Amino acid sequence: MSAHANAAGPQASAVPLVRARGLSKAFGASGGLFAKAPKPVRAVDDVSLDIEQGEVLGVVGESGSGKSTLGRLLLRLIEPTAGTLEFAGENLSAMPDGALRHFRRNMQMIFQDPFASLNPRMTIGDALVEPLRLHRGLHGTAARDAAAALLTQVGLTAEHLHRYPRAFSGGQRQRIAIARALASQPKFIVADEPVSALDVSVQADVINLLQDLQQSFGLSLLFISHDLSVVEVIADRVLVLYLGRVMEMAPTATLYAHPAHPYTVALMQAAPGRHRGGTRLELAGEIPSPSNPPSGCVFRTRCPFAIGACAETRPALREKAPGHFKACIRDDLAF
Amino acid sequence: MPSAAMPFADSPGAARGEDDVPAGTVLDIADLKTYFDTDAGIVRAVNGVTLRVADGQTLAIVGESGSGKSVTGLTVMRLLARTPGRVAGGSILFRGRNGLVIDLLALSEAEMAKLRGREIAMIFQDPMSSLNPVFPVGEQIAEPIRIHKGASRHEARAQAIELLRQVGINDPDTRVDAYPHQLSGGMRQRVMIAIALACDPRLLIADEPTTALDVTIQAQIITLLRRLQRERNMAMIFVTHDLKLVEEIADQVAVMYASQIVEQGTTADVLEHPRHPYTRALLDCTPHGGAHAGGTRRRLQSIPGGLPSPLAPPAGCRFHPRCGFATAACMAAEPVLEPVTAQHVTRCRRWREITL
Known part of the structure; x- marks a missing residue:
């Protein structure tokens, strides 16, 4: 499979594959068993985004920024507390459960830990045949053949079908997880830190594989990672999240060359090996609790450029250049 | 006896003593072999490792999972007793604060216990599993101070608060009474550093x-470690899988693959002029930024094949099945560490002929 670097770019069209408007998720609004006073945790707060067919949208941010929650919301694995979600023009947020079950074949997920995402008691063949039967109605030899074809696509062979997950390394398991996600012939995949648990030499293989498959099938991908250098390799556009809110969103090349939000700059400079010479914009403190976010701009408590006005109103996500959005009132900063 | 010109080159395993450890060296590991006896056979996790750590300097040991980098650290700390x-061989010579050289492998468990924490300390990836969940962090910092320095409970608590301040924890007078679960991952790692530094060790592993922290917190911890190291003139062995971190923190780097050091030298030499195909390959598959530079997208390089089984590493050069430069000679005999310069060694017999 050869995928050329600049072939098969995203297809901008009137209707994006995934469209989210004002998507929010607050957890624990009802209060848990031991909660003193129920205080909702706003994991994702008013996020709007489009993902075109064949586009890779990278999502970066620290732990607690809401990356994974956003991924699950887009698949409707969890219900939003506010906002709407459309998939290829269909209103996914209002779809009844029965219809949603059939619709799910269009959307799949790949998780971080390939040791936890495969059933240790199922052979790889059985793990692949299950979605083939459920979503594509394949049985018997046809299902086996399709499973073998899937394994070949991810760089494994048909003889692996009879083995159990324990026989495979982390990288191979992640390939199997990818094969399983592809079984239903989805249009959209959420990959949540898919290479974070892998060794670097294996990580590169899995990223290249994902990129090849994404391009040859024209898949749309939400690629969630804490590692900005990995996202840079695979994403067409990048969304930077902080405390559930979009800080910045831009085409990858633009974002890495001309980051406009202080948080993006701080994240980039924090990554080792990225600030050769010069002083690093090092963030003090840690991400605040999402149950008690700062007023105004949520990033202001760690932002070295915060001014009085930052505490007053929530900054709008403004388009500072075509396709380049930022939620920061300071237009006087140069990075 | 190793000559001064080739400090890292393989040397015969003759009995070694104080004279073999040059001044300015804190730790001198020679031909170390750590084996694990398993039902499936002997895992030679560390197989002939030779390393030196200079006073106040940082040596990074970099490698992928199963390379033996962590076991090397655990062996120095003599923390393998319950595993x-x-x-199975080799020596670990350590120069203590009093200037005397000790063979760590010859110490009794009681003698080693006196050294551990006081002269050599260690911090791990996951602070939650290293901290005791049922004691306040202050007590856990105070414990080594009371044991090793004989401080009173009151003095130890005061020192614990001061250490918390030094590792950058706000409001240390209150936090000293916090339990580990009340702290974030970054703060727990700061507490672990405070415990490790409580007795001012000469060497921190x-x-x-x-690895478990966000990049922003990682940057804070690295800055903190560098500052504390400078202030205390402490040597450090920094075990990591991340070459980009090596670049930030280490003076010297040893690259491990399949239980052996395959390349060692100054960080600049090894990362900028690698002389082993594995080091080159690791550098190439690490995303370095600029993937979109020039309008076309660059793909990541990968290393063909997988990590070898620790039970049965390949014959000859252990990297040969994955190496684009391997020849019949590489499969036939195991290469030794060859000096590239006085400060730089590689375990590749072809380093002179190949361009990396």
């Missing part, structure tokens, strides 16, 4: 101390 692991 199936055993030292840090095993992937920032």
Whole structure:
């Protein structure tokens, strides 16, 4: 499979594959068993985004920024507390459960830990045949053949079908997880830190594989990672999240060359090996609790450029250049 | 006896003593072998490792999972007693604060216990599993101070608060009474560093101390470690899988693959002029930024094949099945560490002929 670097770019069209408007998720609004006073945790707060067919949208941010929650919301694995979600023009947020079950074949997920995402008691063949039967109605030899074809696509062979997950390394398991996600012939995949648990030499293989498959099938991908250098390799556009809110969103090349939000700059400079010479914009403190976010701009408590006005109103996500959005009132900063 | 010109080159395993450890060296490991006896056979996790750590300097040991980098650190700390692991050969010479050289492998458990924490300390990847969940962090910092320095409870608590301040924890007078679960991951790692530094060790072994942390917190911890190291003139062994972190923190780097050091030298030499195909390959598959530079997208390089089984590493050069430069000679005999310069060694017999 050869995928050329600049072939098969995203297809901008009137209707994006995934469209989210004002998507929010607050957890624990009802209060848990031991909660003193129920205080909702706003994991994702008013996020709007489009993902075109064949586009890779990278999502970066620290732990607690809401990356994974956003991924699950887009698949409707969890219900939003506010906002709407459309998939290829269909209103996914209002779809009844029965219809949603059939619709799910269009959307799949790949998780971080390939040791936890495969059933240790199922052979790889059985793990692949299950979605083939459920979503594509394949049985018997046809299902086996399709499973073998899937394994070949991810760089494994048909003889692996009879083995159990324990026989495979982390990288191979992640390939199997990818094969399983592809079984239903989805249009959209959420990959949540898919290479974070892998060794670097294996990580590169899995990223290249994902990129090849994404391009040859024209898949749309939400690629969630804490590692900005990995996202840079695979994403067409990048969304930077902080405390559930979009800080910045831009085409990858633009974002890495001309980051406009202080948080993006701080994240980039924090990554080792990225600030050769010069002083690093090092963030003090840690991400605040999402149950008690700062007023105004949520990033202001760690932002070295915060001014009085930052505490007053929530900054709008403004388009500072075509396709380049930022939620920061300071237009006087140069990075 | 190793000559001064080739400090890292393989040397015969003759009995070694104080004279073999040059002044300015804190730790001198020679031909170390750590084996694990398992039902499936002997895992030679560390197989002939020779290393030196200079006073106040940082040596990074970099490698992928199963390369033996962590076991090397654990062996120095003599923390293998409750595992199936055993030292099958080699020596670990340590120069203490009093200037005397001690063979760590010859010490009794009681003698080693006196050294551990006081002269050599260690921090791990996951602070939650290293901290005791049922004691306040202050007591856990105070414990080594009371044991090693004989401080009173009151003095130890005061020192614990001061240490918390030094590792950058706000409001240390209150936080001293916090339990580990009340702290974030970054703060727990700061507490671990405070415990490790409580008795002012000469050598700190840090095993992937920032791997579980966000990049922003990682940057804080690295800055903190560097500052504390400078202030205390402490040597450090920094075990990591991340070459980009090596670049930030280490003076010297040893690259491990399949239980052996395959390349060692100054960080600049090894990362900028690698002389082993594995080091080159690791550098190439690490995303370095600029993937979109020039309008076309660059793909990541990968290393063909997988990590070898620790039970049966390949014959000859252990990297030969994955190496684009391998010849019949590489499969036939195991290469030795060859000096490239006085400061730089590689375990590749072809380093002179190949361009990396």
